[in-house]
Amino acid sequence: MGGEKLRTTEVDGVPVYWLPGPGTLRANLWFRAGMADEPLPAHGWLHLLEHLALHGRHSIRTPVNGQVSLLHTAFDVEGEPDAVVAHLRDLCRWLSDPVFSDLDHERRVLRAESSRRGSSVVGSHLLWRYGARGPGLAGYDELGLYTAEPDGLRELAARAYAQGNAVLALSGPPPAGLELPLRPGPRMVPARSVQCDQPLPGGFAGQPAAIALSGTAVRSTAAGAMLRAFERGLQGGLRHKSGVGYSAWSSYEVVDADRAMLTVGMDVLPEAVRSAVSESIGVLRRMRDHGPDPVELRDDLDAQIRQFGTQPAHQWLPFLAARDALLGTPVTHSVDELAAETDAVTVTHVREAAMSVWRDLLVSVDPRAGGDPQLTWLSDPPAGDKPTDGRRFRPIHPEPKTALIVGASGVHRETADGRTSTPYDEVAGMISYGDGGRQLIRHDGYQVQVEPTFWRRGAQAVALLDSAIPAALHIRLPERPKDQIPRFKVRRIDTIRAWLDQPIVWVPFLVLVIIGLVLTVAPDEIASLAQRAIPIALAIAVITFVRGLRSKK
Structure with a gap:
C-alpha cells in the first residue's frame, strides 16, 4: 500500500514530521493548547489570539488558515517553499511577541461570528457531560471576548506558543532557510477529562424532531469502527426500515490524551421521536451484548x-503524527502500520467500545417524547446544603417558600419548586450584566440567576455577591435592553391573596373569631375570662403582623 515511513527532524527545537511528495508545500504548525485548557472567563482567548496572529497574512499566493479545537491550536499555510518559510518566520515572531493594535477589531469580528454560529449538538453533549470546564467549554459562548486584555493574552501566548509546546507537519521536505523563532517553554500536558457527577445513562432536553446519543471510550481504531457501526445501525433502522429519519451522522471528539467522546444523531419525524429513542438505544444494546455482525x-x-x-x-x-505527538501518544509512522492496526480489530474490540459508551451514555431528545426507562432524566441541579449563615432576601413578588440567601461560603435560592445551593468554590464564572443582573455558573454547568429586580433590596444582594466572587471569575457583559431585563409585575390582588395565604395573618384572625364565638355562648365567668384574653390576642396579632412585615424587607 504505502510502506514509506514518516521522516522526522528538528528546527529551532521544534519537532518536524514530513513525507516527500509532489505539489505545493503545505505546512501545519501545531500547538498543544485548546479550548479545554481555558477557564470559563477566558474561553475564546485562544481563538482571539489565532485571529490576531493571522490578521492581514492571507493572500492568493499563500492562503492561510487557523483553528482551535478542544486540545490543539493549528496554523495552516500552503504555497511555494520560500513563501511558506517567510510566513512561518513572521508568524512565529508574532506569536513570541504579540501586538494587539487589532484587538478591538478582531474581538468584534469574533462576536459577530459567534452570534451567527449558534449551539451545536456535540457542544451540548460536551456541556452536559463535562460542565463548565475542560471539554464542556465547547458548549458555551466565547465569554472571554468580553474579558480579554493585552496582559492576559500576552501571558497566555507565552505558555501556549512555546517552543516545547509546538510540532510542525510538512507535506514535503523542510525547505532551505526554515526557521521557527519561538520562545523557549515546556509542553502543556493535557489534563484528564472529568465528567460531572450525575447518574448515567441519562437524558437531557435536546433539539425538537431530533435525537443524539453520546458516550466515551478509549481512543482506538476499534472505537472508530464501533462509531461507524452505530451510525449504520441508526441509518438502517430509522431510515431504511422504519422510514422516520433522514440521515444519520456521527462525531469522534478527542477529549484528552486517552479518551474520545463518540456521538451519533439523526433528524426524525416529530411523531416518531419516542420510538426512535427506543430503537436507537436498542442498536447500542445489541452491539454492547453481541457486538457487530462479523x-x-x-x-x-x-x-x-x-x-x-x-x-x-x-x-x-x-x-496526524503532529497531533498525537503533542498529546504524548504513540505516533503512526506509515500507512502500512495504520492498515495493520485497522486489520487487527475484532468483534470483541468493538463490543468493548460499545460497553464503554453504554456506561456513560447521554441522550438528547425532546422531553415531551418520553424516554427509555433505564435513562435518568437530567434537568434540575443537585440539591445542596442550605448555608448556616448569610443574609436573607425576600422576593418583591409575594410568593410563598421563596427566598435568596447570600452567605459567606455560598448562595442559596429557594422556590416553591425546589432549592439550589452554589458554594463559591464551585463557581466557574459569574456573568455580571451592566444593569445589575448576575448569573453564577457552577463547574457542573448548572446556574443560579440573581436579578436585583426580583428581590427586596436586590442591589445589596448583588453587592454581596460581587465581593464574595474572586475578581478573576467576573465576566462583565454590557447592559441588557430594558425589555430583556426580567421584572415582576405585582398586582394588588396578588399581594392580598399572598398575605391571606400566610399563617401570620389568618392564625391571629382565627383566634379572635373563636374568642368571639365563646363570648356569645359561654357562661358569665367564661365571658369574663375571655374579655381579659382579647387584649392579649390583639397584641399577639399585631406583633406577628409587624414581624412579618419586617421579614419581608
Whole structure:
C-alpha cells in the first residue's frame, strides 16, 4: 500500500514530521493548547489570539488558515517553499511577541461570528457531560471576548506558543532557510477529562424532531469502527426500515490524551421521536451484548484500509503524527502500520467500545417524547446544603417558600419548586450584566440567576455577591435592553391573596373569631375570662403582623 515511513527532524527545537511528495508545500504548525485548557472567563482567548496572529497574512499566493479545537491550536499555510518559510518566520515572531493594535477589531469580528454560529449538538453533549470546564467549554459562548486584555493574552501566548509546546507537519521536505523563532517553554500536558457527577445513562432536553446519543471510550481504531457501526445501525433502522429519519451522522471528539467522546444523531419525524429513542438505544444494546455482525465489520475495515490509499500519505500522515505527538501518544509512522492496526480489530474490540459508551451514555431528545426507562432524566441541579449563615432576601413578588440567601461560603435560592445551593468554590464564572443582573455558573454547568429586580433590596444582594466572587471569575457583559431585563409585575390582588395565604395573618384572625364565638355562648365567668384574653390576642396579632412585615424587607 504505502510502506514509506514518516521522516522526522528538528528546527529551532521544534519537532518536524514530513513525507516527500509532489505539489505545493503545505505546512501545519501545531500547538498543544485548546479550548479545554481555558477557564470559563477566558474561553475564546485562544481563538482571539489565532485571529490576531493571522490578521492581514492571507493572500492568493499563500492562503492561510487557523483553528482551535478542544486540545490543539493549528496554523495552516500552503504555497511555494520560500513563501511558506517567510510566513512561518513572521508568524512565529508574532506569536513570541504579540501586538494587539487589532484587538478591538478582531474581538468584534469574533462576536459577530459567534452570534451567527449558534449551539451545536456535540457542544451540548460536551456541556452536559463535562460542565463548565475542560471539554464542556465547547458548549458555551466565547465569554472571554468580553474579558480579554493585552496582559492576559500576552501571558497566555507565552505558555501556549512555546517552543516545547509546538510540532510542525510538512507535506514535503523542510525547505532551505526554515526557521521557527519561538520562545523557549515546556509542553502543556493535557489534563484528564472529568465528567460531572450525575447518574448515567441519562437524558437531557435536546433539539425538537431530533435525537443524539453520546458516550466515551478509549481512543482506538476499534472505537472508530464501533462509531461507524452505530451510525449504520441508526441509518438502517430509522431510515431504511422504519422510514422516520433522514440521515444519520456521527462525531469522534478527542477529549484528552486517552479518551474520545463518540456521538451519533439523526433528524426524525416529530411523531416518531419516542420510538426512535427506543430503537436507537436498542442498536447500542445489541452491539454492547453481541457486538457487530462479523461480516459487516470485515467489510467496514476493508473499506477503511482501501480509503488510506485514496489520498497521498504526505498530505495527511504528518499532520496526524503532529497531533498525537503533542498529546504524548504513540505516533503512526506509515500507512502500512495504520492498515495493520485497522486489520487487527475484532468483534470483541468493538463490543468493548460499545460497553464503554453504554456506561456513560447521554441522550438528547425532546422531553415531551418520553424516554427509555433505564435513562435518568437530567434537568434540575443537585440539591445542596442550605448555608448556616448569610443574609436573607425576600422576593418583591409575594410568593410563598421563596427566598435568596447570600452567605459567606455560598448562595442559596429557594422556590416553591425546589432549592439550589452554589458554594463559591464551585463557581466557574459569574456573568455580571451592566444593569445589575448576575448569573453564577457552577463547574457542573448548572446556574443560579440573581436579578436585583426580583428581590427586596436586590442591589445589596448583588453587592454581596460581587465581593464574595474572586475578581478573576467576573465576566462583565454590557447592559441588557430594558425589555430583556426580567421584572415582576405585582398586582394588588396578588399581594392580598399572598398575605391571606400566610399563617401570620389568618392564625391571629382565627383566634379572635373563636374568642368571639365563646363570648356569645359561654357562661358569665367564661365571658369574663375571655374579655381579659382579647387584649392579649390583639397584641399577639399585631406583633406577628409587624414581624412579618419586617421579614419581608
